[in-house]
Amino acid sequence: MTLTTSRRRFLQGAAASTVLLVGMRANGVMAAASETTDINPFVRIDATGRVTAIVKHFEMGQGPSTGLTTLIAEELGVTMDQIDYDFAPSNPQVYNNLLFGTFQGTGGSTAMANSFVQYRNAGAAAREMLIAAAASDWGVDESTLDIVAGQITGGGKSAPIADFVASAVSQDVPAEPRLRTPDEWRLIGKEGAVKRKDTAVKIDGSGTFAMDFHFDNQLVVMIAHAPRMGAVVKSFDDTDAKGMTGFEMAKTLPDNSGVAVFADTTWNAMQARDAIVVEWDNTNAEMRSSDTIRDELIAGVEMGEATYQTRGDQIDTANAISGAAKVIDKTFYFPLLAHAPMEPLTCTIEPIADGGVVLHDGAQFPTFGHMTLTQVLGLPMEKVQVKTVLAGGSFGRRANPTADYNLECAMAFALTDRSRPVKLVWSRDDDIRGGYYRPAFAHRVRVGLDEAGQIIGWDHRISGQSIMKGTAMEPMIVHDGVDHSSIEGVADTVYNVPGMSVGLTDHAKATSVLWWRSVGHTHTAFVMESMIDMIASETDTDPLELRLSMLPGKTPAQTRMAGVLNKLAELSNWKAGAPDGQSRGLAVHHSFGSFVAEAVDVSGGGDDAVKIEKVYCAVDCGIAVNPDVIRAQMEGGIGFGIGHVMRDQITLTDGEVDQTNFPDYEPLRISDIGAIEVAIVASADAPTGVGEPGTPPSGPALANAIARAGGPRVTMLPMIDEVEFA
Structure with missing residues (x-):
């Protein structure tokens, strides 16, 4: 039997797992590679042609998971049904907010203002690399080709972008890709053209919020907070909590700001916390009305x-x-x-096999949480990962520059033997009475x-x-x-x-x-x-x-x-x-x-x-x-x-x-x-x-x-x- 195949089909078959990543290297230069490299992408296209926008701004209901994917989809030439989104990892060298300097974070209504050109450039670069690969394979001029609804077309030919993902990886990355002009826009600014990307998962319950995490053998910790600013723990008595269902232990936080109460579930932790008696030192506490x-x-x-x-x-x-x-x-x-978001503050620290940890959080300012964990746990930056998930509101509360709730979770985790995940949970009463x-x-x-x-x-x-x-x-x-x-x-x-x-x-x-x-x-x-x-x-x-x-x-x-x-x-x-x-x-x-x-x-x-x-x-x-x-x-x-x-x-x-x-x-x-x-x-x-x-x-x-x-x-x-x- 004689088997014939085109160069395109050969490359697709030989690199079926190849992924085209377009983004930035640590030196700030736009680059592209496969997933085997350390590139930090804004655009990810897998071998099937499925596109993912890597969103560096977290989603608390304000819409960047839709807005940033729209920019990628517009410039790349795919429909909104052909693109997904994922939240970027914590890496302020690449995913920093350009209006904040060296911080990676969402705030000040800057998500679109800071990302409009950056994400369009990434989408346009991916488009030009795919077109270059197709033009080379077809022997036609690149200027005759475009991508429309995920299909590369022109010169009498048409093929899905999936056919050229493998060969596009080796193409030169355009330093200044051509951005589509407003008269070419199909999505940006068009009434009814875009449905929110985060709506369906919120309706059907498949979306993951920080409150949703529950690992095997997990500890839940709730903090008995000082009732006044400046008060510290003098002593506490956990006699009544001992023997309660699920209660594990209670310990004073290292900075004496509160008492960490550990249990197997949120309810049991809440009940145990209510059972302990804390004596507060009000020497330096705020006493004004x-x-x-x-x-x-x-x-x-x-x-x-x-x-x-x-x-x-x-x-x-x-x-x-x-x-x-x-x-x-x-x-x-x-x-x-008070900010009073619908989802009270919560995050989880998960230990992983290499001695590092993963912070699971609706992270509005990943940089602050990342740095806080490294300092409290004595870990290098590369041993701490931040996994950002959906947040049920914030209004600024999750962007605390002191990373207060991340700090509490890190201190509580440090009080354990670090072998079990620790989930910090605030009640709404905690947030309204003891928040910022x-x-x-x-x-x-x-x-x-x-x-x-x-x-x-x-x-x-x-x-x-x-x-x-x-x-x-x-x-x-x-x-x-x-x-x-x-x-x-x-x-x-x-x-x-x-x-x-x-x-x-x-x-x-x-x-x-x-x-x-x-x-x-x-x-x-x-x-x-x-x-x-x-x-x-x-x-x-x-x-x-x-x-x-x-x-x-x-x-x-x-x-x-x-x-x-x-x-x-x-x-x-x-x-x-x-x-x-x-x-x-x-x-x-x-x-x-x-x-x-x-x-x-x-x-x-x-x-x-x-x-x-x-x-x-x-x-x-x-x-x-x-x-x-x-x-x-x-x-x-x-x-x-x-x-x-x-x-x-x-x-x-x-x-x-x-x-x-x-x-x-x-x-x-x-x-x-x-x-x-x-x-x-x-x-x-x-x-x-x-x-x-x-x-x-x-x-x-x-x-x-x-x-x-x-x-x-x-x-x-x-x-x-x-x-x-x-």
């Missing part, structure tokens, strides 16, 4: 000299205001807020207006607890003593504000604090947009027209902010006003590179309970890669922001947190908002953030609507203290 903290913060924004003058000249502004025809003077207060919080802040603003109602001076004082100082992020964010996250959205406002002066005074932290969805913009947008609305009311000016007058288009940011206001006016039929029996509030803000304008329609007000009937939203986030994801993020950000300003706060009594769970820290309910409508402004600018920018304008838009409905001008949050909601 919320009323004291609020008074101290408000005192910090009185008209004395601020610690840091971050914009303008305080004396010049004061002189301008002293000659004003009218002065609007308001003080604002923002309480501590959006810091409390106070603002005082004095705005001077002349006889014509024009702003002639804006004195803005801020007092709060710095998030960044004392963390690994300090060199990036803190300059000349100023934590930029405390003043963002005010000192760098897009508005043209004459005579503006901004001062910041740091305040001693009463708890551990951490960034929270939209960070400083959570309070700065509320103050800026409330003040603008008060000026509009005082001068009898249309709130939208006043804002547009303060955006003269002298910068691209002003032009884009005016653009979302005009889009919102069109979407909401602004000139016609709110429906009969309703009132409308407006707010607009720039954060994380994006511009978002929102209008809230409410019924009630005055003596009647307030009902949120509808929220309108216009967003300019640059190129809209996945419109459906963008709308979902705007809706989620709006709900998150409104729910918290309505009724949430963390309070302290003698240093201990009062709230425990959702009954007294109540999240937004679906019945709280009647409807949300989102419009996306068409843009050719590079993509910017969508995970957080929907949150900042939502609170002030609601506050402005309530004031226009005859309700109080809310400046002290939460609103529930002054407003009844239906």
Whole structure:
């Protein structure tokens, strides 16, 4: 028998297990290889032609598992059904967030902004290598070929990409592959073209979350945490836990921050932890209550000299205001807020045969967890792996620069003989009572207006607890003593504000604090947009027209902010006003590179309970890669922001947190908002953030609507203290 075969078929058969990897080497140079090398890929194509996008940003519901696969699929030329995703391993040399420097992590709404070109380049390089292999085999010019729906076509020929995976490995990697132009896009920005990649596995339960891990012979550990910041373990008694079902042992953590209670299951660990009695040393503990903290913060924004003058000249502004025809003077207060994700904190450390460990985690900042385990366990970096899985929300909580829950798990693992997996579990009570919080802040603003109602001076004082100082992020964010996250959205406002002066005074932290969805913009947008609305009311000016007058288009940011206001006016039929029996509030803000304008329609007000009937939203986030994801993020950000300003706060009594769970820290309910409508402004600018920018304008838009409905001008949050909601 005579067997004939083409060179292509021979290569496919001889290397059936060959995989084409396109990504980066440690020196930052794009490269390609088979899976037998140490390349760190962004694109993986196996011998069957199945494509996998290696996603370096974790998925907590904000959409990078869809967005980054879309970029690869678009440039490579495959459908979304022909591509899967997997999370990248911890390797900050290759998978670092380009906007964070040397850290691998997800935050600041940077996933798409940092990856847009990088992932397109990887997909385009893979496409050109496959085409080069096909052109060589077919004897045709590469320029005549393209990949469409996973098929290489052109020159009168067609074949699946699987036929050329083996030969593509040996092709030169293009240093600057040609990126498809917008007129060629089939997926990017196309309505209805892409379904979320993480939806199906969440619906059918096949998706793996950190809480899902359970290994044979596993230990579950829960920590008895100190009830006050700064308290440490003095002693503990585990007499009542001994003999309880599943209880194994209880030990003080090496840093004395708590007691680790080990058992065979989560329930048994929780029961045993509740049975132990801990005596705490409160010598260095926080003992203040919320009323004291609020008074101290408000005192910090009185008209004395601020610690840091971050914009303008305080004396010049004061002189301008002293000659004003009218002065609007308001003080604002923002309480501590919890992140309260649906999936509480959890991770698992698994020992492996080579003496190393694997950290299984919904890892928002893999670098922090990776480094923490190496330090606590005394292992080199290469002996620690981080396996990132899905996370049930975060809002910043899983991106702690101290890697607090990874640290606890590592310390607990170190207390064992290291032969068994150890799973750390926090309850929701643990997170709400002993977690990290959006810091409390106070603002005082004095705005001077002349006889014509024009702003002639804006004195803005801020007092709060710095998030960044004392963390690994300090060199990036803190300059000349100023934590930029405390003043963002005010000192760098897009508005043209004459005579503006901004001062910041740091305040001693009463708890551990951490960034929270939209960070400083959570309070700065509320103050800026409330003040603008008060000026509009005082001068009898249309709130939208006043804002547009303060955006003269002298910068691209002003032009884009005016653009979302005009889009919102069109979407909401602004000139016609709110429906009969309703009132409308407006707010607009720039954060994380994006511009978002929102209008809230409410019924009630005055003596009647307030009902949120509808929220309108216009967003300019640059190129809209996945419109459906963008709308979902705007809706989620709006709900998150409104729910918290309505009724949430963390309070302290003698240093201990009062709230425990959702009954007294109540999240937004679906019945709280009647409807949300989102419009996306068409843009050719590079993509910017969508995970957080929907949150900042939502609170002030609601506050402005309530004031226009005859309700109080809310400046002290939460609103529930002054407003009844239906």
